[in-house]
Amino acid sequence: MGLIYIKIVFLILFVNSFISISLYLNYRRHAQFLNLTETIIQTSTNFNITNSNEFNILNPNKYDHLTRHKENFLTYLPHDGFNNQRIELENAIFLAWFLNRTLIIPPFLYFVGVTPIIAQPYDKLYDLLSRFIHPNNHFKENKITFCFSEDKTESNFRGIKDIQIFDANYNTSSYFQENQRNCKLVSYTLYNWENLIDFSFVRRHIKYIHRRDFNFKHLVESLNIDPNTEVYNVPSDEYPYQVRYYDSSESKAELGKYKKRVNLITLSKKPQKLMHFGNVYPLSRITKELQKSKNFWEKLMNKMLPNNxxxxxxxxxxxxxxxxxxxxxxxxxxxxxxxxxxxxxxxxxxxxxxxxxxxxxxxxxxxxxxxxxxxxxxxxxxxxxxxxxxxxxxxxxxxxxxxxxxxxxxxxxxxxxxxxxxxxxxxxxxxxxxxxxxxxxxxxxxxxxxxxxxxxxxxxx
The missing domain is CATH 3.40.50 (Rossmann fold)
Incomplete structure (x- = not known):
């Protein structure tokens, strides 16, 4: 009887020891995960590091090496509707791949009906985009009023020339009468591209993080960089077709409707932590003549498919x-x-x-x-x-x-x-x-x- 009692005591001690060791190991793993996640969040506040179709998913196993002092970043400014923004995203993916930079993907600005955000010079486009925010205690609806004058030329597909953006409660009647402009109230939302498009190919070839808004101050603070010395603004578009980018410095391809040539190999030598493009639309924006560029682009075009x-x-x-x-x-x-x-x-x-x-x-x-x-x-x-x-x-x-x-x-x-x-x-x-x-x-x-x-x-x- 005494022997059985001793065996039971030893068994209880063994089980307790096993549980204690397991709890300790789990605690260590959890602590390491928390420390790693905290490091990632510190380098990417206001961003989502993502490896799935859902928001707010951190994947430390994939991006545990994404630290500010090692990374160089690239981003751009979107405009127009779904397909134009998709083209800009595809061009930006190519640029990030070619220039070996981590792509900061702006949220997809989704509108119901008329899209008020058209191609603009860098500063004006940034100002317009910064008006689009998520609802909060002070701004309860994803609605915004925009007033515009008409473009009588055929260069602008949607007939919009000049735009003023106001919040949803703005009384446009006096503004409209004074300026003889059209005013519309539109609904919008900021959406994650991975909720619409398959990123499996992109994920294998570049690193990327998702930007949460269009606030430049938030952007540089999130990256903890000096906007005066660590940001390179790629020559902005004073005109819709001002700059064309070339993957080969030996390219003989003509500018066509563009006004200025920029070689990507020159951009690749820029030391700044963040390379900030403005307008990267349309597809002809980047001339691809190197075989590796053609191969990457062809595969990208075949993989950027709807997957919701x-x-x-x-x-x-x-x-x-x-x-x-x-x-x-x-x-x-x-x-x-x-x-x-x-x-x-x-x-x-x-x-x-x-x-x-x-x-x-x-x-x-x-x-x-x-x-x-x-x-x-x-x-x-x-x-x-x-x-x-x-x-x-x-x-x-x-x-x-x-x-x-x-x-x-x-x-x-x-x-x-x-x-x-x-x-x-x-x-x-x-x-x-x-x-x-x-x-x-x-x-x-x-x-x-x-x-x-x-x-x-x-x-x-």
Missing amino acids: PIIINVVNRIVDKIGGMDSFIGVHARLGDGYFVKNKDKTVQGLIKRIQEDFEEISIKNNKPSLPSVIFLATDVKRNDTSLQPFFQTFPCVYTLDDFSDLLEPLKFLKNPRDGMVMYEFLIPLVDLMVISKGSKFYRTNRSSFSNYARRLNKIK
């Missing part, structure tokens, strides 16, 4: 409803703003002509019907817009997103985790774009970045 599972599910259900992938043709008619408004009848007639000519040729060669049986039309105007009527009269079976409102319901439950904004209205254009890319053929609106992205997705499909 809720959006993808909605798109797939719509595509299935109209017969499945490749059972229809996708058409994009941009008619609702600036240059496109002035040319909407011409755009529609051009789309009709191109489709008829293509399918007439198909019927001659393959003895198939001369007109497609099913078309999905993405457009930024209402179905009853007079400019669209010739399209509906020419083709007997045309679907638009309005025909599938019931399938869009899941989007009403998708919220921005940063501010609680329901993303439904923001995401509708992206759903439209993704559906048209699933067709067997795709017809685009010339000069539209929306169309160009849909065409890219259609080719990758």
Whole structure:
């Protein structure tokens, strides 16, 4: 009996010792994690270091070497809508890769309807962007008023020339009468790109962190750098097409519509901790002639794909409803703003002509019907817009997103985790774009970045 008692005592002591040692080791691991996380946060306050589609996820295993004294950074200023900001992001990823700098990614500035932020000189663009903030005790809504004068030239697609931004409560009536400007109240949200686009390729090739706002003071304080000596502002765009960047110093490529040449190899030698670009739109901004540049860019273009599972599910259900992938043709008619408004009848007639000519040729060669049986039309105007009527009269079976409102319901439950904004209205254009890319053929609106992205997705499909 005494022997059994002794064995039980030893067993209890052993178990207690094992538990104590385990708790101690867990404590050490937890303390190391906290210390490591604290170090990361100290070097990146106001940023999210991320390795997933969610906000506020720190990944110390991936970025435990991201310390201020070792890193050189690069950032830029976004403008315009989804597709223009996406192009700017892609260009910035290339620049960060080529210049071997950690990319600071601005939040995606998402608007419902008209996008007020257009390409501007560096200082003015920064001032405009800094007005967009997350709701707080003093600012309870993601709404802002902008007033603008019209641009009578065709150089500006949306017809906006000069902009003034005010908070949501600003009384614009007197301002409008005095300055004879148009004023609009718009909803916006600041969104994380990784909630929309697959970053797996990017993650393998560059280091990046997410910026939380457009406040320059916050930026330099977060990095703990001197704005006077440790920031290099790449020559800002006094004009929309002022600077063009070249990956090869031996390039003979002409400037084209740009006014100044900057060699990336020259920028790579800049010692400042932060290299701050202004406008890095459009795709032609960077001339890529080195083979390594071409290879990287081609892979990047094939990997920057929408990956939000809720959006993808909605798109797939719509595509299935109209017969499945490749059972229809996708058409994009941009008619609702600036240059496109002035040319909407011409755009529609051009789309009709191109489709008829293509399918007439198909019927001659393959003895198939001369007109497609099913078309999905993405457009930024209402179905009853007079400019669209010739399209509906020419083709007997045309679907638009309005025909599938019931399938869009899941989007009403998708919220921005940063501010609680329901993303439904923001995401509708992206759903439209993704559906048209699933067709067997795709017809685009010339000069539209929306169309160009849909065409890219259609080719990758």
